[in-house]
Amino acid sequence: MGCLHSTPKRHPGYQDPIPLASQTAFSVSEVQALFELFKSISGSLIDDGLIHKEEFQLALFEKRTDNLLASRIFDLFDIKKRGFIDFVDFVLALNIFHPNIPMEDKIDFSFRLYDLDNTGFIERKEVKQMLVALLSEWGLRLSDESIELILDKTFSDADVNQDGKIDKAEWENFVSKNPSSMKIMTLPYLK
Structure with a gap:
């Protein structure tokens, strides 16, 4: 029973x-x-x-x-x-x-997302790998020249000290000037 x-x-x-x-x-x-x-x-x-x-x-x-x-x-x-x-x-x-999470936490997560080698820096090769992966997922193919132009522009805007890599402070500065880059970090339907 x-x-x-x-x-x-x-x-x-x-x-x-x-x-x-x-x-x-x-x-x-x-x-x-x-x-x-x-x-x-x-x-x-x-x-x-x-x-x-x-x-x-x-x-x-x-x-x-x-x-x-x-x-x-x-x-x-x-x-x-x-x-x-x-x-x-x-x-x-x-x-x-979540929309109520501070932007600093979202920026930290996005930095870690791009820092593929976990070195504490985002390097050009890492941005290129992510860009190529994203374009591929969207079914897009850009010429190597176009990809290099995007990378040049990104690093010209983000790599303030021009050492060839983006540190955490440079990333924070870059995304604060490009807020649309952080839109994917908030799920709007949770608002």
């Missing part, structure tokens, strides 16, 4: 939304909605309550092929560096895109 007060089976990876909401700018109902999104991503290939890199790439770009941008974002979302994203990682990482 079964127990009268059995608890319903929870989806693998489920976490109580109340503590997560208290650690982030998300409300409890937003954390619950994020769990629904998490479930659909984490169960797309392997239903184990975790998001693996292939599932993440599939969710972002509807392809399982390796993509520099998806891979880099995955690495930043994989807070504990375990090779997968659990629900806590997912919520904590998405928190950076």
Whole structure:
């Protein structure tokens, strides 16, 4: 005979939304909605309550092929560096895109996104890799000359001390002069 007060089976990876909401700018109902999104991503290939890199790439770009941008974002979302994203990682990482998060935090995240080698600087080759990856994702192909012109303009505007790399202060200065570059750092439907 079964127990009268059995608890319903929870989806693998489920976490109580109340503590997560208290650690982030998300409300409890937003954390619950994020769990629904998490479930659909984490169960797309392997239903184990975790998001693996292939599932993440599939969710972002509807392809399982390796993509520099998806891979880099995955690495930043994989807070504990375990090779997968659990629900806590997912919520904590998405928190950076909430409208109520200070712009300084968003700038820091975007700097780390471009600093592919984790050197504390954004180098020309890193910007080129990201630019080529983005253009490829959008189905665009620019000539090498056009890409070099974009890089020249970016570094002429951002690399104030002209040392061939963009440090954190230069990045902050650059994005403050180019606020449209930070639009992707806020999910408008959370307002």
